Amino acid sequence: MTTRHPLDLQRCAQCGAWWALRPYACAACGGTTLSWQRATGEGVVIARSDVHRAPDAQWRALTPYSLVLVQLDENVTLMGHAETGIVIGQRVNGRTTEINGRLLLKFEARHPP
């Protein structure tokens, strides 16, 4: 598992595109120099599911929990947990949270500055 901050993404040195899934090459321009950079964590919810059937006992103890896909302002998609009441289309902000001993992202409604 990763020790990186969940908002640490990779950015192509050649074209500036952001990537969340740790590629070895930029799918936009083919560049192979990618550097780590922290994303803001702000974006829009594009998918949401409340998980009732967990994959193992540890997660079963926490059911139901909400998973979301968030399209970050950096134009990458990240999976994370969400606070209750979050809906598709809503602007959210991701912060780190420890669940089951892992550092994960939890998205909450974005509060006005």
Place this chain on the structure above:
Amino acid sequence: MLEPHYPRAYIHAAATTRYGRHEGRSALDLMADAANQALAQSGLQRGEIDGVLCGYATTFPHLMLADLLSEKLGLQPHYAHGMQMGGATGAAMIMLARTLLRAGTCRRILVIAGENRLTGQAVDTSIQTLAQVGEPDTEVPNGASVPAYYALLASAYMHQTGVDRETLAEFAVLMRQHAASHPHAHLREPISVDQVLASKPIATPLHLLDCCPISDGASALVLSADEGPVQVIGDGQAHRHQHLSAMRDVLDTGAARACARALAQAQLRTQDIDYLAIYDSFTITLIMLLEELGFAARGGAGERLRRGDFAVSGALPLNTHGGLLSFGHSGVAGGLAHVVEAWTQLAGRAGPRQIDRRRRALVHADGGVLSAHVSLVLQAEDMA
């Protein structure tokens, strides 16, 4: 200019075991069962089989399954190996078999898959193994699983197209109706839309009856360059992502691209197809694929279903064996069962389950999270 002459690829035989619970039977036991049936049906001698393609089994991760199976089945092929493309493996093996036949590498190929996915391991193990198609650092650690990936996908697709839970449920009901008359189907007891809606939530919007069961079972086919009742006349693939988080567009997953390649090879259009064998790991999978492949308008699969088009007596019969949702899902064999059924119906060999004769079937399978796509076009030779 004359086109170079390639041998053609025909499917000569196709068989499945019963799907469901096979207590005490190994992945190999099940594969051998289906293979022996298909070989007997083909009328070929074992010495005539010169190619063996075999799907992986999660319950039996052997390094060289095709060699092992060949030894156990008394075969000595010129060409043999296993394949791993998730749910798309079955259709991909048919595509590769066709390629090998057309290239002249092989003349008669056994395609086989099976596993004891239900009784060979704990349900949690099965769910955890499958979840690994997710991204190990950013997806899997969130407590995600394949149903959760598809549930997220469903929520996005339903938001964009207006497909509702009732429509998902109607497809589960249709698959169960189709399975009812198949003696090998895992789940045959009729269900209603209300029962699907009221079944326990797995990962919303998907409930238990929106998900295929985990089954034991095996499927096998024999392909040959010699003329047979059904010809594979087109095939195509597309691979746009592995992980859900890398999917660029829920309306362009790769399915339509694979299908366009297969239809172009066959020199056919969507409206020339009169039978469908579409992957249905979840109800949402089936609806998304039907709509992206162009067999229904966006958000319109439910309307076609309600018109009766996808019924056994309809204009475009769909998964007449009950699909993964009710015939059952035993890994690679589950996806291959769609091909077995399409062959059986096209060849006119479905006995009491035979539908009005069909000319051309479109088979489509996906692996991962709509990640790997394979389309096939099958043609009934006596109807062509």
